[in-house]
Amino acid sequence: MIMQEALFYGPYKNALKCTLCPHLCLISEGNLGACAVRKNIDGKLYSLVYGKTITHAVDPIEKKPLFHFYPGSKIFSYATAGCNFKCAFCQNWEISQISKGKEGEIIGKNITPSKIVDLAIKSKCSSIAMTYNEPSIQFEYALDVCKEAKKKNLKTVFVSNGYICKEPIDMLSGYLDAINIDLKSFNDEFYKKICGARLEPVLDAIKHYHSKNIWIEITTLVIPGENDSNDELRRIAEFIASIDKNMPWHISRFHPDYKMTKNKITPIETLTSAYDIGKRAGLHHVYVGNVPGNRRENTYCNLCGKLLIKRANYQVTENNIFDNKCRFCGEKIAGFF
Ligand code: SF4
Structure with missing residues (x-):
């Protein structure tokens, strides 16, 4: 080890x-x-997880989800074991909640940071994601991967629950390019009961990442009966808008999983209503996820309303953004294209 x-x-x-x-x-x-x-x-x-990769794969960047960060590109994705949350609905619980092997050893294969970068290049990826479990708990490994990636002109991404202190964010600044942060609820009780954590530090981390100019997209998994009231969704949307109206908000459909098999799948009407709430709060880019074929997974120009990026099954099938601008009216579109 x-x-x-x-x-x-x-x-x-x-x-x-x-x-x-x-x-x-x-x-x-x-x-x-x-x-x-x-x-x-x-x-x-x-x-105990430095250099210990438990799984890796090549994903479309849309799967993270990141919709305004090099859309249509491939991202090399890896994880280590463990997590600092205990979400009852975790879709990756085999990775996040089972960290020890039979002999008490942390599960994983030894892969150095430079080897991760080599694998990403060989897979023709332009970026690397620390994902599937919480990346901040592999902080030292992740930071070294980010540093190695910079040397080879690759971008780096966290897919995170946002549970990290400010000083580590300061240290990531200049190395980490983008992050998708789960804002799971706007209710501290939800965080305590379902995730074993608190809300306030997540809000602080979102503000702090933003102050460091790291590109942020937010995801909320909408779970029937837990975090799906209009009032709660409005407070999430207004919080994001208060930081930056250009910060994309992904509203994701819940499917029963892990310890939450009794909750129902999210009705489409709830997701549509959340989408409208996000737009009313002034957010420029709101997306509905986990609903294949829904037009709300496309990007539309905030000024002229024309279709800019069309998506299907995590693939970009049409792209009308050139030079970071809408091809039809010239409006600047936030993000990296
Ligand atoms: S404070 Fe440190 S040891 Fe405790 S959960 Fe967070 S990262 Fe792990």
Whole structure:
């Protein structure tokens, strides 16, 4: 196992305090933090997932989802084990919640940061995503992958729950290019009950990433009976608009999974209503996801309303953005095209 000392921790009474994410775990000798991948060994905190890739694949960038960041391109995607959330609806729970092998070893294959970059180049990808589980818990590995990627002119992306402290975001600045952040709810009780976390630090992280000029798109999985009231969706939309009306908002359809098999699939009407709420809040780009063939997964010009990017099955089938501008009226479209 590659042992990499953690970048964010310090002594606290008879233990160590991890300052990577807002859980701020106090970890005594021989124990793990809540993410199960940071361990106090002889008074030092180590990441157990440095260089340990549990899975990797080549995805369309639309799958992250990122719709305003090099649409139509391929992105090399990888994950390590563990997570700092315990979402009852997790679609990747086999990766996020099962981090240890039979011998107590962290599961994963040893792949160095430069090897990740080589694999991305060989796969003809122009970017690399740390995705499928929460990337901030592999912080040291992810940062080194971002640095190696920069040397080869590849872009880097986090697909994240946004549960990270400000100092690590500062360190990512200049290396990380884009992020999709799940804003799962606007209700602290939801975060506590379903994810084992809190709302406020996620809102703070979104603002902080934005202040560092890292491109952000937001995703909300709308779960019937949990976070689907018009009032809650309006508060999410207004929060995003208060930071930047150009920040895309992806409203995603829930399918029963993991420990949430009793909740129903999200009705199309709820997603359509959320879309309208986002537009009324002033957001320029709102998308409905997980509903194949829905016209709300296309990009429309905010000024003239014409179709700019048409999507089907995570593929771009038409693109009318040139030089970051609408081909029809010349309006500037936020993002990277
Ligand atoms: S990164 Fe892991 S160990 Fe550190 S505070 Fe968060 S959950 Fe705890």
